[in-house]
Amino acid sequence: MTALPDYNAMSDAEFRRTVRTFVETNYPDIPRYSLSRLHWDEVKPWYMVLSEHGWICPTWPREHGGMGLNAGKHLILIEEFERFGAARVNDIGPVMLGPLLLKHGTEAQKAHFLPRILSGEDVWAQGYSEPGAGSDLAAVRCEAVLDGEEWVINGQKTWCTLGMDANWIFILARTDKTVKKQAGISFLLVPMDAQGVTIRNIENLELEAEFCEVFFNDVRVPADHIVGRVNDGWSVAKALLGHERVFIGAPRLSAAALSRLKRIAQRAGAWDDPVFRDRYVALQCDVLDLSDLFETYVDRLRDGREIGADVAMLKIFQSELYQRISELMIQVAAEDAGLRHAPEGDRQLHAAATYLSARPTTIFGGSTEIMRNVLAKAVLELPS
Amino acid sequence: MDGSMNEDWQENARMIVESARAVVPADGALDRVRKARFDGAGFDRAVMQQAAELGWPLMWIGEEAGGLGLGLRETCALMEVLGRGLVPEPVLSTMMAGALLQEALPETVMTGEAVILTAWQDVTGALDWQGGAKGDLLIGTKVNLRGAVEADLFAIVTDAGLAVVPRSAEGLTIETAETLDGGTMDRLHMTGVAADFLPCARVEAVLQDATLAHSAYLLGLADRALEITLDYLRVRKQFDRPIGSFQSLQHRATEMKIQLELTRAAIAATARRFDTGADAATRAAGAARCKLRAAELAMLVAREAVQMHGAMGITDEADIGLFVRKAMTEANLFGSPRQQRRMLATRLDQEEAA
Numbered sequence: 190m191t192a193l194p195d196y197n198a199m200s201d202a203e204f205r206r207t208v209r210t211f212v213e214t215n216y217p218d219i220p221r222y223s224l225s226r227l228h229w230d231e232v233k234p235w236y237m238v239l240s241e242h243g244w245i246c247p248t249w250p251r252e253h254g255g256m257g258l259n260a261g262k263h264l265i266l267i268e269e270f271e272r273f274g275a276a277r278v279n280d281i282g283p284v285m286l287g288p289l290l291l292k293h294g295t296e297a298q299k300a301h302f303l304p305r306i307l308s309g310e311d312v313w314a315q316g317y318s319e320p321g322a323g324s325d326l327a328a329v330r331c332e333a334v335l336d337g338e339e340w341v342i343n344g345q346k347t348w349c350t351l352g353m354d355a356n357w358i359f360i361l362a363r364t365d366k367t368v369k370k371q372a373g374i375s376f377l378l379v380p381m382d383a384q385g386v387t388i389r390n391i392e393n394l395e396l397e398a399e400f401c402e403v404f405f406n407d408v409r410v411p412a413d414h415i416v417g418r419v420n421d422g423w424s425v426a427k428a429l430l431g432h433e434r435v436f437i438g439a440p441r442l443s444a445a446a447l448s449r450l451k452r453i454a455q456r457a458g459a460w461d462d463p464v465f466r467d468r469y470v471a472l473q474c475d476v477l478d479l480s481d482l483f484e485t486y487v488d489r490l491r492d493g494r495e496i497g498a499d500v501a502m503l504k505i506f507q508s509e510l511y512q513r514i515s516e517l518m519i520q521v522a523a524e525d526a527g528l529r530h531a532p533e534g535d536r537q538l539h540a541a542a543t544y545l546s547a548r549p550t551t552i553f554g555g556s557t558e559i560m561r562n563v564l565a566k567a568v569l570e571l572p573s
Numbered sequence: 574m575d576g577s578m579n580e581d582w583q584e585n586a587r588m589i590v591e592s593a594r595a596v597v598p599a600d601g602a603l604d605r606v607r608k609a610r611f612d613g614a615g616f617d618r619a620v621m622q623q624a625a626e627l628g629w630p631l632m633w634i635g636e637e638a639g640g641l642g643l644g645l646r647e648t649c650a651l652m653e654v655l656g657r658g659l660v661p662e663p664v665l666s667t668m669m670a671g672a673l674l675q676e677a678l679p680e681t682v683m684t685g686e687a688v689i690l691t692a693w694q695d696v697t698g699a700l701d702w703q704g705g706a707k708g709d710l711l712i713g714t715k716v717n718l719r720g721a722v723e724a725d726l727f728a729i730v731t732d733a734g735l736a737v738v739p740r741s742a743e744g745l746t747i748e749t750a751e752t753l754d755g756g757t758m759d760r761l762h763m764t765g766v767a768a769d770f771l772p773c774a775r776v777e778a779v780l781q782d783a784t785l786a787h788s789a790y791l792l793g794l795a796d797r798a799l800e801i802t803l804d805y806l807r808v809r810k811q812f813d814r815p816i817g818s819f820q821s822l823q824h825r826a827t828e829m830k831i832q833l834e835l836t837r838a839a840i841a842a843t844a845r846r847f848d849t850g851a852d853a854a855t856r857a858a859g860a861a862r863c864k865l866r867a868a869e870l871a872m873l874v875a876r877e878a879v880q881m882h883g884a885m886g887i888t889d890e891a892d893i894g895l896f897v898r899k900a901m902t903e904a905n906l907f908g909s910p911r912q913q914r915r916m917l918a919t920r921l922d923q924e925e926a927a
């Protein structure tokens with residue numbers, strides 16, 4: 190692979206053209222505009238194309254094999270990929286583990302694991318949640334005990350997105366039961382093919398196995414498969430990049446849903462109904478105003494300013510807006526709202542698909558209720 | 574309905590609800606319902622047989638014609654129980670056929686040998702039923718039948734009258750599509766089916782009855798989904814407390830309860846008006862109002878139930894998902910809230926003119 194150009198030095202317009210050409214030229218023959226996640230066997234060709242061109246880890250520094258994009262350029266890349274309808278790859282390695290290792294990993298860990306993410310050799314799953322630890326993540330009970338040179342892991346993780354595709358999983362494990370909940374957790378790396386690891390797929394509301402449970406029964410991993418110090422896993426895990434917290438509130442999902450709503454309304458003969466228009470325009474204004482709010486955060490990123498707890502507003506409003514749009518779709522689609530498959534084979538017209546895909550957005554990555562609690566305390570400074 | 578001036582409606586309703594236990598397990602178990610999904614028409618003929626033995630197809634046939642002659646209060650009591658149990662069988666469509674055909678309802682339907690469905694709707698998104706007849710032939714399309722692929726007979730509603738035709742009739746084809754709840758939503762295409770038309774003057778009235786009865790099904794569905802959710806709020810613990818102790822969830826649970834009781838009251842009062850002789854305008858408005866609120870209720874509870882269950886609410890394994898998918902499938906039948914509001918809006922001017 191030849192050295193990549195300095196993308197940050199390009200003008201935004203030039204970079205946008207570059208990305209557009211890239212995706213149009215290189216996107217393999219796999220589905221586009223899918224509302225549900227594709228599995229590794231389907232999406233791998235796209236991962237490999239990105240990998241071969243050095244584009245799989247846009248935010249990683251160039252010296253570690255990334256594109257080294259700043260926030261503004263990264264946003265353009267995401268926008269252009271989404272405009273084209275490029276499938277989302279198994280990106281827990283590139284998006285979560287990579288940046289986390291760059292910040293907290295040892296030199297040996299970086300040297301070993303980062304290239305394997307870049308090449309697609311390792312596909313990672315995130316093992317934070319447990320049956321008893323969801324919103325209250327610090328309540329994790331999956332336990333790891335040091336036995337000589339090895340951690341011995343027992344317990345369970347759940348809701349692991351595309352965990353069945355992964356060959357590695359990072360987990361939060363309880364390593365000290367005697368201290369405050371947050372202070373006794375460690376961040377461990379576990380190969381999925383280790384003896385004692387089993388998984389069970391879970392079907393979601395769309396009857397697709399998109400997540401799974403992972404069980405650990407006397408699983409042994411070398412002592413150095415820990416990121417950060419023992420019992421310091423909580424702060425390691427919390428170190429999600431500031432700009433990921435911004436991008437999760439991007440208005441694109443809602444904007445795309447709004448254009449599907451228009452098509453559904455046209456098909457249903459509702460597009461000219463003034464009552465429908467009243468509600469449509471209200472939603473449209475929500476999307477536009479969200480875009481403006483979003484831009485203020487992108488500006489902050491561009492200027493290198495800190496992103497505070499208030500960024501939760503973006504995700505709350507975006508995810509609920511997406512849901513409200515999907516709810517109007519269901520009403521307008523009339524009896525067709527109940528169809529399991531897209532009417533006329535046109536996914537754009539499938540109200541139920543949007544409705545169902547909108548449900549988890551207020552649950553994962555911090556539920557809307559938890560985020561409102563955070564806003565009330567950290568931003569509004571209301572009493573406990 | 575003209576019938577049921579019966580003072581004993583409460584006793585009748587109690588008996589009907591009791592008899593429904595044969596179909597809906599008292600413990601709310603949904604194993605049967607879960608298994609019946611995505612398998613042909615998504616319902617069980619043996620249960621339709623049971624329904625016939627319980628006399629449900631005769632519900633809306635007058636006593637003088639050999640039926641039960643029961644009213645909307647009894648019907649809504651039954652439909653609510655069926656909704657709680659997410660019963661997938663097309664009981665209501667069969668009752669409609671009985672109401673339309675009266676003594677002409679085929680014997681095989683009464684014995685449970687045959688399943689009859691009512692085919693009335695001309696197009697998705699509107700409540701028109703007049704189409705389908707040309708001369709003495711059935712020509713055209715009837716849409717949104719649940720489970721037509723398993724039916725034996727169709728009672729086809731047209732402005733030329735009613736026609737009963739077998740599924741195997743020459744010139745009749747079925748276009749089937751799977752629904753989210755595991756059943757089907759089917760279209761009948763009729764390209765010149767020979768038929769005898771029976772005159773029928775009560776189509777609008779039967780559709781209003783059915784709309785109200787369907788509202789009661791949605792009420793039952795929402796009631797049970799709320800119960801399941803409240804149970805979850807009581808047992809699910811995070812931060813060392815039941816999540817039901819968090820006020821933000823308490824307030825939203827309360828809102829669902831308010832909506833539920835509004836729906837229940839509206840349906841009960843409207844059913845009473847139907848049973849005690851309301852005029853056509855009152856009936857039309859009453860059915861629309863109940864259907865509108867029941868559909869909104871079902872979708873409100875579905876949405877909140879998922880959210881309050883967290884990731885568990887996104888799975889197919891948890892029963893709450895069955896309610897969500899059923900609500901999505903059923904909420905817009907007999908007119909979406911949007912259509913009902915439009916219909917009520919046009920009546921505003923008629924009221925003023927009167």
Ligand SMILES: Cc1cc2nc3c(=O)[nH]c(=O)nc-3n(C[C@H](O)[C@H](O)[C@H](O)COP(=O)(O)OP(=O)(O)OC[C@H]3O[C@@H](n4cnc5c(N)ncnc54)[C@H](O)[C@@H]3O)c2cc1C
Pocket residue numbers: 314315316317318320322323324325347348349350351400549552553554555556557558559562809811812816819821822880881882883884885887
């Ligand atoms: C599609 C999907 C993919 C996921 N992928 C992954 C993954 O890859 N890896 C992983 O580790 N996890 C994953 N998760 C899990 C996700 O992180 C959890 O669902 C989330 O943390 C919520 O936890 P819970 O589901 O246990 O809900 P609970 O915490 O049980 O919450 C239930 C309800 O109670 C509310 N609630 C809880 N506490 C409070 C409070 N204090 N005040 C008010 N309301 C409250 C919640 O907001 C919610 O409405 C995924 C989840 C989903 C839905």
